[in-house]
Amino acid sequence: MRETKSLGILASLITVLLLASANVLGATTYPLTLTVVGANNKALASATVKVYWPNGTLIASNVTDSTGKTSFALPQANTTYLVVVSSSYYALGTIFYNNKAPTMTFNISQFVYANITAKVKNLLSGSSVTINANVSLGDAPKYVLTHATNFTVFVPSGKNITAVFPSSIIVFPFKYTLANISYDTNPVISNNVTIKPSKTVVLATYTQSFYMTLEYWVAVAIVGIIVVAIVLAWFMGGRKTAQHVIEEHEEKARKFVHRKANEISKFVSTVEKPNKFVSSVEAPDEKKEFIKEKKYVKRSD
Numbered sequence: 001m002r003e004t005k006s007l008g009i010l011a012s013l014i015t016v017l018l019l020a021s022a023n024v025l026g027a028t029t030y031p032l033t034l035t036v037v038g039a040n041n042k043a044l045a046s047a048t049v050k051v052y053w054p055n056g057t058l059i060a061s062n063v064t065d066s067t068g069k070t071s072f073a074l075p076q077a078n079t080t081y082l083v084v085v086s087s088s089y090y091a092l093g094t095i096f097y098n099n100k101a102p103t104m105t106f107n108i109s110q111f112v113y114a115n116i117t118a119k120v121k122n123l124l125s126g127s128s129v130t131i132n133a134n135v136s137l138g139d140a141p142k143y144v145l146t147h148a149t150n151f152t153v154f155v156p157s158g159k160n161i162t163a164v165f166p167s168s169i170i171v172f173p174f175k176y177t178l179a180n181i182s183y184d185t186n187p188v189i190s191n192n193v194t195i196k197p198s199k200t201v202v203l204a205t206y207t208q209s210f211y212m213t214l215e216y217w218v219a220v221a222i223v224g225i226i227v228v229a230i231v232l233a234w235f236m237g238g239r240k241t242a243q244h245v246i247e248e249h250e251e252k253a254r255k256f257v258h259r260k261a262n263e264i265s266k267f268v269s270t271v272e273k274p275n276k277f278v279s280s281v282e283a284p285d286e287k288k289e290f291i292k293e294k295k296y297v298k299r300s301d
C-alpha cells in the first residue's frame with residue numbers, strides 16, 4: 001500500500017512539472033527592435049508605438065527614444081502585425097516579423113498621407129462642434145483609429161484606407177448634418193469613403209440647423225406657458241392664504257379689545273355705587289341739623 005501511495009505522489013509531481021514546462025514553453029516571446037523614421041526622414045523621438053494583432057487586439061505599447069528606437073516582446077514569430085505610430089500625426093502599417101531578423105525599420109517618410117478634415121457651412125457665431133472621424137487600414141480593417149478632425153494619417157504607398165464620418169451630430173440647440181464628403185474635389189454622397197492616399201485631402205462638409213423644428217418649439221413654448229401659469233397660480237394662492245390669516249388675526253384682536261373695554265366699563269360702574277350709598281347714610285345727620293335749626297328759630301320767637 002505504501003509503495004502504491006508513493007507511486008501516486010510521484011505521478012502527480014511529474015504531471016505538475018509537465019504542465020509547468022508547457023506553460024513556460026507557451027510563454028515564449030520574440031524580441032523586436034523597431035526604429036521609427038518620421039515623415040521628415042529623421043528619427044522620430046518620443047512617439048508612441050503600438051503593436052496590434054490584425055484583428056485590432058492590442059499586444060504591446062512603447063515610446064521611442066531619442067534615436068527613434070523602441071523594443072517589444074512579441075508572442076509569435078513569422079507573423080504579420082499592425083503597427084500604429086502617433087506623434088503630431090498618425091502612421092498605420094503592417095510588418096511581417098521574422099525572429100531571424102528581429103531588427104526592423106518603420107520608415108514613414110516612404111508613406112503617403114491623407115488629411116482627414118471637416119467643416120460646417122454657415123456656422124453661427126458663438127457655436128462650435130467637434131467632429132470625430134474613424135479611419136481604418138485596408139490590411140487590418142478591424143482596427144479603427146478614432147480622432148477629432150483635423151488630423152493626418154500616413155500609410156504605405158498603394159494601401160487603402162477607409163474614413164467614416166458621423167451622419168449627424170447634435171449639440172443642443174443645434175444639429176449638424178453631413179452634406180457630403182469630398183477627396184481631391186471629388187464629392188461622395190455617403191458618410192464614408194475608401195481611397196488610396198496620395199497627399200489627399202478628405203473633407204466632410206456639414207450643415208448647421210436648429211435641433212428641433214418649429215412644431216417642437218411651439219410645443220415647448222406651450223409647455224413653458226403652462227408651467228408659468230401654474231407657478232403664478234400657486235404664488236397668488238399663497239398670497240391669499242397669508243392675507244386670510246392676517247384678517248383672522250385682526251378680527252381676534254378687535255374682539256379682544258372690545259371684550260376688555262366692556263370689562264373696564266363694568267368695573268367702573270361697580271366702583272361708583274359705594275359713593276351713592278355713603279350719601280344715603282349721611283342723610284340722618286343732615287336731618288338732625290335741620291331739627292336743631294328749627295328749634296333755634298322757635299326759641300327766638
